[in-house]
Amino acid sequence: MTTKIFKSSQEALRDVISDSTIMSGGFGLCGIPENSINTLSEMPIRNLTLISNNIGNSGRGLVKLLVKDMITKAYCSYVGGNPDLEKRIFAKEIDVELVPQGTFSERIRAAGLGIRAFYTPTGHGTLVAEGKEVKEFDRPCILETALHADFAIIKAQKADPYGNLWFKETARNFSPLMAMAAKVTIVEVEELVELGDIAPEDVHLPGIFVQRIYKGSNYENAIEFKKVKE
């Protein structure tokens, strides 16, 4: 088996160039690929298209790329909690396509699974439907197309050398979908385990969708809003 394991984030990301389209997993800051984001922010690349639910949050995550003006186009569903992004939208410094979150995840899943487009009721009668084909089923639906990327950067809790992945709690979110939708999927993990250590029935994403794996380090695993029982 050709190894998919890379020694460092720098090595795993070395062929990411300007003008690339990159998907980045995570919901808010939960499950974001911290090491890959940090490494990309240090690379001399620009004019990136980012596909990510929040494009960072609370000044962290992909905001590191945003504040260096490395991102010119973005697809996301939610801007709340990301003042750096909102500011750039109003200043027209970035071209943002806001996509309803269910449509966002399904467009990514569709790309990975060979579906070219699908009809959905979500967004009908709103700005989201502008310029899109409408077809009447049980009710009016709009045509949405698959969303592809050159690279996906995601984080999993565990990977084996084949790239079988296991995610922790709600850190899974968009990551397995993005892994399927990109030409090259780069996974950073907290734990690299042996083949067989993740039981077949516990594999959340089969390794066929993963091209590169490395062990990350120094995770912040930031909590945005800590709420505890009073």
Next chain:
Amino acid sequence: MTWTKHEMAQEVLNLIPENSSINLGIGQPTIVSEVLPENHTYMIHSENGVLGVGQRPCESEVSPTLINAGKETISTIKGASFFDSSLSFGMIRGGHIDFCILGGMQVDTDGSLANWMIPGKKVTGMGGAMDLVNGAKEVIIMMGHESKDGVSKLVKTCDLPLTGHSVVNKVVTNKGVFKIDNGKFEIIKLAPGIKKEELKLFELYK
């Protein structure tokens, strides 16, 4: 007297039968999770990928990878499950979620909702709201009756960009509980001391 947010949350809960699956939106609707009785039979869904959200965690249970859609730490109940975003929204779009509770900026007498942007002023994005209003079996909006400037958020026709057209079933505000019915807000209940005639745009109510 207007209701407090916790009283509003209780009014929302009064509209929901036992054993229902409920999605709680970001902001005020998360307060509903704080008024759930012990041993309740609801299944709380959060669109970031969890069914079976429990109470706030104890300090020792806090996990950075266990959050709700508002990015707040949560716990899970026995019988909970985790899944990816596509399956999560499949549950919503596929009609498997009984109720969704969302915040709002405007609701109109057709049941249209606006809650994701104010042109030129504010963009929060729709997040999962457009999927929720089209997918959940029943849509309840929980919001202040008036904006900070005293303008009614229950209107004849929304003038902000819509989240969904003709999708809302009920509205719970700090002044009352209302049902959308034939182009009017039918009053189900008013907070103590609130009179219909004192509601702004009172001609929209019945």
